[in-house]
Amino acid sequence: MSEHFLIIDDSAIQRHLLSSFLKDFGHTVDFCESTIGALDKIINNSYTAIFLDIVLPDQDGYKFLRELRSQHQLADQYVILCSTKSTKLEIDYGLKRAKANDYLPKPVSRESLSEVLNKLPQRVK
Numbered sequence: 533m534s535e536h537f538l539i540i541d542d543s544a545i546q547r548h549l550l551s552s553f554l555k556d557f558g559h560t561v562d563f564c565e566s567t568i569g570a571l572d573k574i575i576n577n578s579y580t581a582i583f584l585d586i587v588l589p590d591q592d593g594y595k596f597l598r599e600l601r602s603q604h605q606l607a608d609q610y611v612i613l614c615s616t617k618s619t620k621l622e623i624d625y626g627l628k629r630a631k632a633n634d635y636l637p638k639p640v641s642r643e644s645l646s647e648v649l650n651k652l653p654q655r656v657k
Contacts, residue, residue, distance in 0.1 A: 535580035538573065540564045540596070541614065542588050546638065550583060550614070553645050567596040574606055581652060583636065586615040586626070594630045601631055612636050612648055 537554055541547050542565050551561040562577065564570040566588055574582065586593035593613060600606050610633045613626040618637035626632045636648050 535559045536562070536578065538562045538564065538570070538577070538579045538582045539614075540567060540570050540582065540588070540593070541585040542566055543585070546585070546614075546640075550640055550645070553640065553642055556642075557646075557649070567591045567593075570596065571600065571603070571606070574600070574609060579609065581610040581612055581633075583612050583614045584632070586613060586617055594626070597630050597632060610634075610652065614638060614640065 537559055539547050539550055539561060540563075541550070547563050547565075551563070554561050562573065562579075564573060568590055584593045584597060588596070593615070597611055597613075600609060600611065612634045613630070613632040614636045615622075615626075616638045617623075617626075623635045623637070626635050634648050634651055636644060
């Protein structure tokens with residue numbers, strides 16, 4: 533079953549890698565290079581999940597996630613933080629304080645992505 537994902541990441545390499553894996557799994561992917569315009573894209577599309585980088589040029593992923601959660605119609609959007617910040621403290625902060633649904637450390641592998649997708653409510657593979 534094909535699902536629709538959004539990747540918000542300023543790194544073209546990371547966007548390409550993650551999107552290649554998702555497309556190999558049969559899914560469709562949209563991109564944002566920053567958080568600018570991302571809220572509009574989320575409002576106007578139905579995404580199974582959003583992969584959100586933390587370190588972005590205009591607004592960090594934590595702040596963007598707080599903004600997203602404050603929007604009533606978007607508060608339940610499934611968000612996966614995707615970052616090189618991969619210590620237990622950083623992951624716990626992303627999940628508990630920033631309120632992400634999941635955390636995918638970089639570099640992303642097919643296996644780690646598959647594990648995250650298997651945890652989605654729709655059981656995406």
